[in-house]
Structure formats: C-alpha cells, structure tokens
Amino acid sequence: MSNLKRAIGLMSGTSMDGIDIALLTTDGENRVERGPSHAMSYSDGFRARLKAALLDARSIAERADRPGILQRLERDLTLLHAVAIQDFLHEYGLKPEEIDVIGFHGQTVLHRPQEALTVQLGDGALLASETRIPVIYDMRAEDMRNGGEGAPLIPAYHTALSANLPIGLEGPVVFVNIGGISNLTYVGEDGALIAYDSGPGNMLIDQWMELHEQGSFDAGGAVAMSGHVVGNIANRYLDHEFFKGNRRRSLDRGDFTVPAREEMSMVNGARTLAFVSAAAILRSASHLPATPRTYIVSGGGRKNQAIMAEFSALAQCDDARVIDADNAGFDGDAMEAEAWAYLAVRSLRGLPLTYPSTTGCDRSVSGGVLVAP
Numbered sequence: 001m002s003n004l005k006r007a008i009g010l011m012s013g014t015s016m017d018g019i020d021i022a023l024l025t026t027d028g029e030n031r032v033e034r035g036p037s038h039a040m041s042y043s044d045g046f047r048a049r050l051k052a053a054l055l056d057a058r059s060i061a062e063r064a065d066r067p068g069i070l071q072r073l074e075r076d077l078t079l080l081h082a083v084a085i086q087d088f089l090h091e092y093g094l095k096p097e098e099i100d101v102i103g104f105h106g107q108t109v110l111h112r113p114q115e116a117l118t119v120q121l122g123d124g125a126l127l128a129s130e131t132r133i134p135v136i137y138d139m140r141a142e143d144m145r146n147g148g149e150g151a152p153l154i155p156a157y158h159t160a161l162s163a164n165l166p167i168g169l170e171g172p173v174v175f176v177n178i179g180g181i182s183n184l185t186y187v188g189e190d191g192a193l194i195a196y197d198s199g200p201g202n203m204l205i206d207q208w209m210e211l212h213e214q215g216s217f218d219a220g221g222a223v224a225m226s227g228h229v230v231g232n233i234a235n236r237y238l239d240h241e242f243f244k245g246n247r248r249r250s251l252d253r254g255d256f257t258v259p260a261r262e263e264m265s266m267v268n269g270a271r272t273l274a275f276v277s278a279a280a281i282l283r284s285a286s287h288l289p290a291t292p293r294t295y296i297v298s299g300g301g302r303k304n305q306a307i308m309a310e311f312s313a314l315a316q317c318d319d320a321r322v323i324d325a326d327n328a329g330f331d332g333d334a335m336e337a338e339a340w341a342y343l344a345v346r347s348l349r350g351l352p353l354t355y356p357s358t359t360g361c362d363r364s365v366s367g368g369v370l371v372a373p
C-alpha cells in the first residue's frame with residue numbers, strides 16, 4: 001500500500017504577520033510533490049493582540065495554562081486557521097475528504113527550552129471539527145520531553161529537499177530560514193545533518209520600524225539601503241553569549257531586545273539590524289564541522305535587500321554563495337508551511353521529527369498529537 005498522503009501545512013511564525021498555508025503530497029520520506037500555497041495576513045488589530053499575548057504568556061507555569069487574553073485568543077487564532085483552510089480548499093477546488101491530514105503549528109507565545117517549556121496557541125480539536133480533516137498539532141513538546149530544544153523542526157524537511165538540489169550547487173549546503181528568528185540546517189556532503197537556531201532574523205528590524213511608526217517591516221530593505229552600519233551597536237548584539245561556546249540552543253523572541261530609539265537614526269538602525277541578522281548567521285555557521293559553500297535562503301528576510309547584500313558579502317569571504325530558495329527551485333515563502341505538512345505525515349507514520357543533531361534531543365523522536373474530526 002502506498003504511504004503517499006495529501007497534507008496541508010499551516011504556519012504562523014514568530015513574525016506574527018499571518019498564516020502561511022501549503023499543500024504537499026508526500027510519504028514523509030523522500031517523495032515530495034509540492035502543491036499550491038497561500039498567505040493570509042493578520043489584521044493590525046489581531047497582530048496587536050498576539051503581541052499583547054506574549055506578555056500574558058510570561059506567567060504560564062504549566063503548558064496548558066491560558067492566563068489573561070490567551071484563552072480567547074487561542075480560540076480566535078484557531079478559527080482564523082479554519083478560515084484559511086476553507087478559503088484554500090475553495091480556491092483549489094478541494095474537498096475536506098481529499099486531504100489526509102493538516103499539520104498545525106499554532107502560534108508560539110512562550111519558548112523556554114532551559115525549563116523544557118514551549119507553548120504554541122492552537123486548539124487542534126477545534127480545528128479538526130471546524131475543517132472535518134484530521135489534525136496533527138503540538139509537534140514540539142515530545143522533543144522537549146526527550147531533552148531537546150523543541151526547535152528547529154524544519155530540518156527533517158530540508159533533508160528531503162536536499163535530495164533534489166539543482167545540479168552544480170557546491171556543497172556543503174546550508175538551508176537558512178530568515179523569519180522573525182533565523183535558523184540553519186547543514187547538509188554535509190557525507191549526508192550529515194546539523195541544525196540549530198542562528199540568531200535574530202527580522203524581529204529586531206520589525207520592532208525598530210514599529211518604534212519609528214514606519215509600518216511593521218522594512219519593505220525590500222529600502223530604509224536599510226540608505227543607512228550605514230553602526231559598528232559598536234552591531235557588536236553589542238554579536239557579542240551576545242548565544243553565539244559563544246559549543247552548545248547551540250533555540251531562541252525565544254525575548255532573547256534579543258530592540259535598541260533604544262535615540263541610539264541611532266532610523267535608517268542607520270535599519271541597516272545595522274539587517275547587518276546583525278546576516279552576521280548572526282555567519283557567526284552561528286562558524287560552529288559547523290565544515291565551511292558551507294552554498295546558503296539557500298527562505299523566509300521573509302530574503303526579501304530584505306540589505307540583509308541579502310550583507311549576507312552575500314560576508315559569505316564571499318568564505319568563498320560561499322548565497323542564493324534565494326526561489327532560485328534553487330523551491331518556494332521561499334511556503335517552505336515552513338510545506339514542512340508542517342511533511343512533519344504531519346511523518347508523525348502519522350511514527351517517523352522521527354527531530355534528531356540529536358538537530359534539537360539536541362537524547363534520541364530520534366517523533367511527536368505531534370493527532371485529533372480526528
């Protein structure tokens with residue numbers, strides 16, 4: 001019997017900008033057929049509630065606690081995901097019974113790997129009943145129960161993608177996702193898989209733009225492109241203990257704080273934080289067993305020209321190339337949502353989602369909670 005499943009992945013990442021949704025047909029191993037994808041932006045009001053939720057989440061002691069606005073927000077967030085699914089099914093002429101499973105990430109509101117505590121808002125049972133499709137959710141917890149960092153989880157999917165790299169890309173290859181936080185996956189020429197979070201991605205830039213009432217992000221990196229890097233402030237970030245030592249750990253949004261408004265001009269701040277985003281990846285990559293030759297970049301940060309220019313310049317010092325995932329035959333916007341579809345199928349089959357070399361877990365671990373409609 002074929003193990004091929006049709007899965008939909010749903011990702012609401014640390015940027016809190018909206019829901020990415022993607023269709024994938026896969027066996028959870030090497031067969032991956034990418035389908036259509038879509039993004040649904042949150043309204044400004046909803047994004048403001050998500051940000052407020054981060055404060056309420058600080059008082060969570062048990063994973064199931066939902067203090068303050070969290071309980072109501074979890075329901076509303078889940079219902080928005082149900083709307084995203086309905087719209088997607090309608091747009092592509094699909095029926096619920098044609099989808100085997102939904103991989104539901106939810107919204108991370110608290111991530112404290114040192115306390116083995118990670119909380120993603122998202123009611124899997126409600127989503128299953130609303131969509132009439134089986135749902136796999138809460139995919140990070142089992143990893144943490146087994147000593148893992150609970151993130152990143154995308155490396156299992158990167159491994160599958162690495163089987164279809166364009167001819168001529170020099171290895172070792174590293175997949176980099178520049179979302180709110182950035183993470184990297186090293187695929188060695190011997191097949192070795194190493195992954196970890198690599199630093200602040202866009203989150204500081206986004207917060208800087210908001211601080212200056214210039215919208216929620218630096219579109220195209222246009223503001224940054226007219227500024228210059230303020231060295232001492234960049235170094236303050238790059239000297240953070242996160243980049244030192246041999247133990248890699250996963251990040252929470254609260255691990256890095258936006259500079260004070262008066263520390264730099266708006267344009268120099270945007271440029272400095274774009275540089276920090278790029279340099280953080282290189283600093284983190286210096287802990288890999290071999291120097292990467294190609295970086296394949298996905299996530300919204302690849303659309304920031306300043307991040308990409310700084311990244312390319314720094315990588316060039318190591319004779320490495322930086323390429324947009326879209327130019328390597330992938331979809332840089334949909335990759336995380338695709339990954340959650342892929343991981344859901346792996347979860348259904350009891351296959352590992354994480355490995356000691358990706359999250360630091362004690363052994364390969366599967367995970368996720370299945371709810372039938």
Ligand SMILES: Nc1ncnc2c1ncn2[C@@H]1O[C@H](COP(=O)(O)OP(=O)(O)OP(=O)(O)O)[C@@H](O)[C@H]1O
Pocket residue numbers: 011012013014015016017177178179180181182201202203205206216217218219220221298299300301303304305336
């Ligand atoms: N056109 C653009 N120009 C510049 N930056 C952009 C553009 N589009 C998106 N971004 C940046 O990318 C961010 C969203 O990226 P993405 O959707 O990959 O993050 P995420 O999935 O929420 O985060 P994570 O991967 O950490 O979970 C936005 O907040 C913004 O900073």
Ligand SMILES: CC(=O)N[C@H]1[C@@H]2OC[C@@H](O2)[C@@H](O)[C@@H]1O[C@H](C)C(=O)O
Pocket residue numbers: 013014108111118150151152153154155179180181182183197250251336
């Ligand atoms: C706890 C959590 O939600 N972590 C996210 C975050 O956003 C990027 C980075 O930090 C990564 O570790 C992870 O998401 C990706 C999709 C992952 O788990 O692979």
